[in-house]
Amino acid sequence: MSRVRRLLPLLGCVLLGCVLLTLYAPGGLLRRDEPPPGPVGWPPYDLAGSIEAAQHRLRRNPDDAAVWASLGTMYxxxxxxxxxxxxxxxxxxxxxxxxxxxxxxGKPYIDAVIGMGALANARHDFAAAVRWAERARREAPHRWALYGVLADAYLELGRYEQAESTIRRMLDGRPDLASFTRAARLEQLHGRIGPARELLRRACLIAGDPAEYAFCQWQLGELAWNDGDPRAARTAYTQALAADPGHVPSRAGKARAEAALGHVKQALRDYATAVAGSPSYVVEYGELLQHLGRRATARRQYAVFTAQHKLLAAKGDVDHLALGTFEADHGDPRSAVRHLRAEWKRRQSVEVADALGWALHRTGRHAAAAAYAARADRLGGRNALFAYHRGEIERALGHREAARAHLSRALAINPHFSPIRAARARKLLAATP
Known part of the structure; x- marks a missing residue:
């Protein structure tokens, strides 16, 4: 990734490079502790209106391959x-x-091919995403969107060297929001928070519409949250919501940051709004409720999660990582191991390694768990949850010094990483001499 950073000063056209250097160089116009400027002059974000317009065009001309591809991308x-x-x-x-x-x-519309790759990534079928992206590359190697699909798939598959090579090609060919945000993610995986933040700030500067700006600000919020700064995280999530009030991940992120800052009532309101828009955050919401002693309400949130995934499974869309993570913490750890072993066969990312290690620990297989927990740390990233899991596993193995070191590291990275687990980490540290 050092090669990626060396490329950044040379990126793109001279004008963009001059703008970025002017803003971020020492003594430049924008200090590193200031947020990037917000969106100016954009109309209210109306993706639903754009979808309706595409549907209207298709009613008049149902054989327009380009509009069908555009509609799929908007969905x-x-x-x-x-x-x-x-x-x-x-x-x-x-x-x-x-x-x-x-x-x-006589060839398929290339945006539809790329869109199918993006859809495969969204559905966690990352091997299929690679196949779609490679098909697009054979037919149109200079369509830069395909490299974003490919980079996302490689990152999720745990093929980090290939992800870095692909991102480097994106930065060489088209330094834009897509390449900056993916380079930032890879920097974060390596624990290089400063460069990741800089890349995301640059992405915010060149966002072309409210959706792109909201996405960049959300990622800045996630970065700040994972680095233990809930105030900066809340600021970024709030800016994202100002650009796109319907951005559910930012609403949930804002709730998370508010809870960490002690604004519990507002956090609960924001979580309720988030889960009303999407059930993706019901477990996170439930864990806060559980931490607050509202166990019956928390169980209802967990029941929503279970029902949602039963519906998805009935459609053949099983999310083994989400199910395994949930079962390890709130259900049957043996079921968690089955789900996560299935996921490990599909992709060997650090996220799956951590989750499988934790599930094995929950079933009492601590030695096997330790191997996966160590593998989750192999990129050198700063992840409080990974450190906490490793500390609990080392404790179960009787390695008190190692356990204390990892639990302390978890709280040093992010003292608010989880209302339940952070509290337990503090309790264990207080009880361990």
Whole structure:
């Protein structure tokens, strides 16, 4: 990733480079502790209106492959901003319709091919995403969107060297929001928070519409949250919501930060708003309720999670990572191990390694758990939850000094990383000499 950073001063056109250097150089116009300027002059974000307009055009011309592909991409964007998986089915139907329609050169419409790769990533079928992206690369190697699909898939598959190579190509060919945000994620995985933050700030500067700006600010919020700064996180989430009030991940992030800052009533209101828009955050909401002693209400949130995933499983869309993580903490750890072993066969990322290690620990297989926990740390990232899990596993193995070191590291990275687990980490440290 050092090679990626060396490329950044050379990125893109001279004008963009001069703007970024002027803003961020020592003594520049924008100090490093200041947020980037907010969106100016953008109209209110109306993705639903754009979808309706595309549907209207298709009623007049149902054989327009380009509009079908655009509609599918907009459905994917709606799924991302609302965390509502129901849009995946709509996106898939629109993209497949585009692929079936004839085009002038007799080839499938390339945006639909790329869109199918993005949809596969969204559905956690990362191997399929690679296949779609490679197909797009064979037909149109200079369509930069395909490299974003490929980089996302490699990151989720745990193929980090290939992800870095792909991101480097994106930065070489088209330094834009897509390449900056992906480079930032890779920096974060390596624990390089400063460069990751700088990349995201630059991405915010070149966001082209409220959706892009909200996405960048949300990522800045996630970065600040994971680095233990709930105030900066809340500021970024609030800026995201100012640009796009319907951005559910930012609403949930704001709730998380508010809880850490002691604004519990507002946190509960924001969580309720988030889960009303999407059930993706019901477990997080439930854990806060559980921490506050509202166990019956928390159980209702967990029941929503279980019902949601039963519906998805009935459609053949099983999220083994989400189910395994939930079962390890709130259900049957043996079921968690089954889910996570299945996921490990599909992809060997640090997230899956951590989750599988924790599930094995919960079933009493602490030695096997320790191997996966160590693997989760192999990139050198700063992840409080990984450190906490490793501390609990070392404690179960009787390694008191190692346990204390990892639990202390978890709280040093982010003392608010989880209302339940952070409290337990403090309790264990207080009880361990």
């Amino acid at each position: 994917l964007e709606q799924a991302r901003r609302t965390s509502d998986a129901a849009y995946y089915g709509k996106a898939g139907a629109a993209l497949r319709r585009s692929l079936r329609l004839p085009t002038g050169d």
